[in-house]
Amino acid sequence: MAFRIAQISDTHLSAAHPEFSVNFEVLAAHLRATRPDLVIHTGDVSAHGETGPEDLRYARGRMDGLGLDWLAVPGNHDVGNDPALGGATAADATRLAHWREAFGPDRFLRDVPGWRLIGLDTLIMATDLPEAAAQFDVLEAALATAGGRSIALFQHKPLCEERMDETALTYWPVLPAPRRRMLELLARHPVAFVASGHVHQARDRGVSEGIRQIWAPAVAFLVGDTWQRRIGDKTPGYVEHALHADGRFESRVIHPEGLVPHDIGLLPEIYGPQQPVAA
Numbered sequence: 001m002a003f004r005i006a007q008i009s010d011t012h013l014s015a016a017h018p019e020f021s022v023n024f025e026v027l028a029a030h031l032r033a034t035r036p037d038l039v040i041h042t043g044d045v046s047a048h049g050e051t052g053p054e055d056l057r058y059a060r061g062r063m064d065g066l067g068l069d070w071l072a073v074p075g076n077h078d079v080g081n082d083p084a085l086g087g088a089t090a091a092d093a094t095r096l097a098h099w100r101e102a103f104g105p106d107r108f109l110r111d112v113p114g115w116r117l118i119g120l121d122t123l124i125m126a127t128d129l130p131e132a133a134a135q136f137d138v139l140e141a142a143l144a145t146a147g148g149r150s151i152a153l154f155q156h157k158p159l160c161e162e163r164m165d166e167t168a169l170t171y172w173p174v175l176p177a178p179r180r181r182m183l184e185l186l187a188r189h190p191v192a193f194v195a196s197g198h199v200h201q202a203r204d205r206g207v208s209e210g211i212r213q214i215w216a217p218a219v220a221f222l223v224g225d226t227w228q229r230r231i232g233d234k235t236p237g238y239v240e241h242a243l244h245a246d247g248r249f250e251s252r253v254i255h256p257e258g259l260v261p262h263d264i265g266l267l268p269e270i271y272g273p274q275q276p277v278a279a
């Protein structure tokens with residue numbers, strides 16, 4: 001029997017946005033019916049957790065309402081974004097404390113038959129918070145002590161958009177400096193896959209530059225092609241990872257019936273007007 005993980009992402013929950021809560025409940029009903037062994041949320045659990053703790057508390061309540069075993073790591077809308085990107089809500093100690101009050105730790109380690117699952121907070125990696133250095137130490141130790149288990153990483157931001165050596169500081173992937181540090185560790189301790197969210201597009205490029213990167217689609221909304229380049233499948237859904245004790249695994253995107261593909265570009269009252277992408 002494979003160990004089945006439902007990787008859900010980008011639920012953007014808030015009492016102020018009932019349309020996203022409806023999508024969450026559609027997904028929740030599907031998960032209660034299919035009963036994965038574990039639900040892993042790869043961030044942007046809340047809609048506006050970076051501006052105050054209310055949405056984080058609301059999102060925590062919804063996750064508990066699943067009635068399933070679950071783990072979560074934060075996204076930029078939960079703890080703020082990479083400070084180097086220059087936005088108004090940079091990840092900092094206060095925002096991290098709000099996450100911890102609502103959800104507990106911002107990373108996790110869980111061993112299941114044949115596998116070690118490691119959840120990382122990709123938003124603090126490029127900060128000078130002591131938790132950033134501590135997390136790299138914990139990651140290195142977790143990789144080094146896996147003892148023959150296959151390893152899967154779960155994080156909000158993908159390692160890269162197209163190539164591991166891209167140098168631009170952009171909104172979507174892990175920034176180049178922490179990416180290099182992660183790649184040094186992963187070169188010594190290969191992982192089976194890196195599962196991420198954030199882009200609101202599903203994508204599985206197979207093994208690229210030595211690492212299998214699996215992107216989960218969002219649950220709450222997509223970003224229409226006017227405002228975001230299409231590089232994957234924007235249909236709302238989640239990813240099921242079936243992990244076998246011998247290290248084999250299958251990952252597939254599932255689209256539960258009833259998820260509404262809201263386009264955030266047409267809902268400017270939620271995150272403001274989106275900027276059109278260059279043609």
Ligand SMILES: [Fe+2]
Nearest residue numbers: 010044198200
């Ligand atoms: Fe998101």
Ligand SMILES: [Fe+2]
Nearest residue numbers: 044075076198
């Ligand atoms: Fe995000």
